[in-house]
Amino acid sequence: MTKKQQPISTKSEWTFELIERYDQAIAKEAAAFGLDTYPNQIEVISSEQMMDAYSSVGMPLNYNHWSFGKQFVTTQQRYKRGQMGLAYEIVINSNPSIAYLMEENTMAMQALVIAHACYGHNSFFKNNYLFKTWTNASGIIDYLVFAKNYITRCEERHGVDEVEKLLDSCHALMNYGVNRYKRPSPISTDEEKRRQEVRSDILQQQVNELWNTIPKSGDDCDDARNKPRFPAEPEENILYFLEKNAPLLEPWQREVIRIVRKVAQYFYPQKQTQVMNEGWACFWHYTLLHALFDKGLVTDGFMIEFLHSHTSVVYQPPYDSPYFSGINPYALGYNMMRDIRRICENPTPEDRQWFPDIAGSDWLKTLHHAMENYKDESFILQFLSPKVMRDMRLFTVVDDEKKTNLAVSAIHDDSGYHEVRRCLAENYNLGSREPNIQVYNVDIRGDRSLTLRHFVHDDRPMGDSADEMLKHLHRLWGFNVHLESIKGDAVIKSYHCPPLEAAQTAS
Amino acid sequence: MSYIIDRRLNAKNKSSVNRQRFLRRYKEHIKKAVTDAVKQRSITDLDSGSEITIPNRDLSEPIFHHGSGGTNTRVFPGNKEFHAGDEIQRPSGGGGGSGGGKASDSGEGDDEFTFQINRDEFLEFLFEDLELPNMIKKQLRDSNDFKFQQAGYTNQGNPDRINIIRSLRGAHARRIALSGSTRRQIRALQAEQDELLTLESTAPEPARQQRLAEIERLLIELKGKVSRLPFLDTFDLKFNNLVKVPSPSSKAVMFCIMDVSGSMTQSIKDIAKRFFLLLYMFLRKGYKEIDVVFIRHHTQAKEVDEEEFFYSRETGGTIVSSAIALAGDVIEARYSPADWNIYIAQASDGDNWDGDSDACRELLMKRVMPYVQYYSYVEITTDEHQNLWFEYEKVRSEFPDSFAIQKIESAGDIYPVFRELFQRKSA
Numbered sequence: 001m002t003k004k005q006q007p008i009s010t011k012s013e014w015t016f017e018l019i020e021r022y023d024q025a026i027a028k029e030a031a032a033f034g035l036d037t038y039p040n041q042i043e044v045i046s047s048e049q050m051m052d053a054y055s056s057v058g059m060p061l062n063y064n065h066w067s068f069g070k071q072f073v074t075t076q077q078r079y080k081r082g083q084m085g086l087a088y089e090i091v092i093n094s095n096p097s098i099a100y101l102m103e104e105n106t107m108a109m110q111a112l113v114i115a116h117a118c119y120g121h122n123s124f125f126k127n128n129y130l131f132k133t134w135t136n137a138s139g140i141i142d143y144l145v146f147a148k149n150y151i152t153r154c155e156e157r158h159g160v161d162e163v164e165k166l167l168d169s170c171h172a173l174m175n176y177g178v179n180r181y182k183r184p185s186p187i188s189t190d191e192e193k194r195r196q197e198v199r200s201d202i203l204q205q206q207v208n209e210l211w212n213t214i215p216k217s218g219d220d221c222d223d224a225r226n227k228p229r230f231p232a233e234p235e236e237n238i239l240y241f242l243e244k245n246a247p248l249l250e251p252w253q254r255e256v257i258r259i260v261r262k263v264a265q266y267f268y269p270q271k272q273t274q275v276m277n278e279g280w281a282c283f284w285h286y287t288l289l290h291a292l293f294d295k296g297l298v299t300d301g302f303m304i305e306f307l308h309s310h311t312s313v314v315y316q317p318p319y320d321s322p323y324f325s326g327i328n329p330y331a332l333g334y335n336m337m338r339d340i341r342r343i344c345e346n347p348t349p350e351d352r353q354w355f356p357d358i359a360g361s362d363w364l365k366t367l368h369h370a371m372e373n374y375k376d377e378s379f380i381l382q383f384l385s386p387k388v389m390r391d392m393r394l395f396t397v398v399d400d401e402k403k404t405n406l407a408v409s410a411i412h413d414d415s416g417y418h419e420v421r422r423c424l425a426e427n428y429n430l431g432s433r434e435p436n437i438q439v440y441n442v443d444i445r446g447d448r449s450l451t452l453r454h455f456v457h458d459d460r461p462m463g464d465s466a467d468e469m470l471k472h473l474h475r476l477w478g479f480n481v482h483l484e485s486i487k488g489d490a491v492i493k494s495y496h497c498p499p500l501e502a503a504q505t506a507s
Numbered sequence: 508m509s510y511i512i513d514r515r516l517n518a519k520n521k522s523s524v525n526r527q528r529f530l531r532r533y534k535e536h537i538k539k540a541v542t543d544a545v546k547q548r549s550i551t552d553l554d555s556g557s558e559i560t561i562p563n564r565d566l567s568e569p570i571f572h573h574g575s576g577g578t579n580t581r582v583f584p585g586n587k588e589f590h591a592g593d594e595i596q597r598p599s600g601g602g603g604g605s606g607g608g609k610a611s612d613s614g615e616g617d618d619e620f621t622f623q624i625n626r627d628e629f630l631e632f633l634f635e636d637l638e639l640p641n642m643i644k645k646q647l648r649d650s651n652d653f654k655f656q657q658a659g660y661t662n663q664g665n666p667d668r669i670n671i672i673r674s675l676r677g678a679h680a681r682r683i684a685l686s687g688s689t690r691r692q693i694r695a696l697q698a699e700q701d702e703l704l705t706l707e708s709t710a711p712e713p714a715r716q717q718r719l720a721e722i723e724r725l726l727i728e729l730k731g732k733v734s735r736l737p738f739l740d741t742f743d744l745k746f747n748n749l750v751k752v753p754s755p756s757s758k759a760v761m762f763c764i765m766d767v768s769g770s771m772t773q774s775i776k777d778i779a780k781r782f783f784l785l786l787y788m789f790l791r792k793g794y795k796e797i798d799v800v801f802i803r804h805h806t807q808a809k810e811v812d813e814e815e816f817f818y819s820r821e822t823g824g825t826i827v828s829s830a831i832a833l834a835g836d837v838i839e840a841r842y843s844p845a846d847w848n849i850y851i852a853q854a855s856d857g858d859n860w861d862g863d864s865d866a867c868r869e870l871l872m873k874r875v876m877p878y879v880q881y882y883s884y885v886e887i888t889t890d891e892h893q894n895l896w897f898e899y900e901k902v903r904s905e906f907p908d909s910f911a912i913q914k915i916e917s918a919g920d921i922y923p924v925f926r927e928l929f930q931r932k933s934a
Contacts, residue, residue, distance in 0.1 A: 073622040100514075416591055458578040459576065460579070
């Protein structure tokens, strides 16, 4: 038992001095657990400012767009009606890492937020492989400054409406603006600005080259099968493809597409690691604040307040509860992180059978390893233990539209563990959440029409937004756009913009 | 290492641009919602902001997504009674969506998007594109409105108005002017020095060396003198000069004439009051310098204050001409047509004492219409038009630009008619 010290504070009001002292105490504990973080920049803000931050997707600055205004208006409305509380914190994956604390919070809540955001999330941002590969924490703020200024300049030069239309289309395709495998090389902002100027010229040249090709007489006798497709390989990053190849875009429009693409790419790891990231942060605020309590640095009252909000954050309502809205990533992540520690410290025979590698190992090392090298999908597939499945009473429901009833395919028992775990991991596979759509072909020699292919998985059809989406694609591409749903080798449904009948009567 | 920063005092309206963009984009929807709001709500409520509802589908930001159908497998927590192989009835309402949990999601998805706009934004939309027509008489007298105009440069001023180019140009000129003679000497000495250095043999050696040393010393001294000239002197500072110029303001007076005779039922009065309240709000919003004269009449007309105009219960028979005569008197007494833009809005049920309508027309043509910018008459009735309307139509044919008559049948007509009357006309 460590020697009891004086509590840092006994009242619920916070002061800047106290925040600093709590931060130092928590930092000390975090260092003892080997949490490696970016420097923290803790900013105290008011609730209105928090709503501002919400509506610019959590970034301290962003370019202007009406959709952020809509977001703001919604947030404000729901907050005023008491339908939602604001998050206690927002933390930004930047270097230094910026964390917002709301002034309305009590001292205990501020400490919880500091532990959660400034040490939990922060260390996750710095060490998880996806963030390391895909995001550039020290460059993001500068890049956003560049983006904001660039888009403002475009608005001055080309009019707000033009830019807004373009951004609408880019935002619609934002989910298809990420590279899932290729790694972009990180560059600094000045570099970015300098390159931008060079880039716009070069880009235009390349596009012109592509379209300027004068058809040779030999091409005419090519039959359809031999015709080379363009692109040679299907391209999953649709925005990238449009930026590089759309024939009619002006250089500034290509640059705007690029900005949206970069922002999408920056947020992509966050979408892929929600469970892990929140689980990690919850695990550490719980562990760090308990460490403070063990040393006597915080009072019983503090702990009760903290535990009250902790338990509500990691609560998982059952499927039949009116509060149920899917699996709570905080709950799942926290349970799994705690469980990994348990498996390391007190393994049962079951654990030894399921996790021979980590049962009985050093929990801190194992946990860090898990945090650094996985994303949600693989993390669940690797570490979800039978105990967590039993505790959360997970079960799998198959909804096949061809059958009248839903079927429970597996539950938390010996024969079902593997199936439940596989399905849960699959639910977190971003690739299967969104329709798999790729750029398939461009009719270079003909009408310049663009063909995309939707590869149908599990018979799940396209949603009703497809026609609307094709209009956006059409706006960027400038010529006819086709979308084919492919199952096996057969086209089962196709969409066209402009609609086929109209196009035919016109021609 | 942590930095703790207090950002609470920073501007909190970082989103206001985005909010404005949003309002701009959905102007059409909001306008419609505002019109609906005016119909539904009592007019005193209108002065505050309003809830605006826009159907969700019109606000959509589409993305590619899966439609319902196919095979979906989802994991749920909190199993109590199920075993592997159990079958569950498909929940209704989910549209065969992605399992039970989605049912509630899609139910909520069709909600309308509701948000609050504040009073100013509301009035902005309410009175957009409306104006007092024919507002022409502008004058400088009594103007409280000033604007600042650029007027050359001064030597004194606030640091924030400093003109850098002028100041530096002045400093440059001063440096040239003050150092002119010194630099001339330097040039002369340098020429002599060059000469002495090239013509080594002609001059006697010691004298030459002595002279060179002296030149060296003089050069250092003179160059020091030049470099001691201050780069920028307070004397050089030039400031942008701004002068206050009164901007012409237009003075306007609005006469509100309301019939409160016995034939005006409570509901007609109510409509009339709402019409005038709307007018009053419009005037207060759009025009800072404006006088409002309230006249109510039955057999006699009386000039009253705002409170009495809207809420007094006095009543009697109807002689419309009394009010028009009073308006004419007030114009003569207080609002010289040379200085004032005069507007009159009259509301009545159209029921007038027989024989008085002629008098109304006479009065209007002679004493009122020549002086007013715009006269609007609303008749609130569901019946046939009566004598007064036809007399007024004659007036309209005389003054087609400045006389307007409209009919209101129910409360729902108030706002459209109001817009009709005060629609901004292209110049």
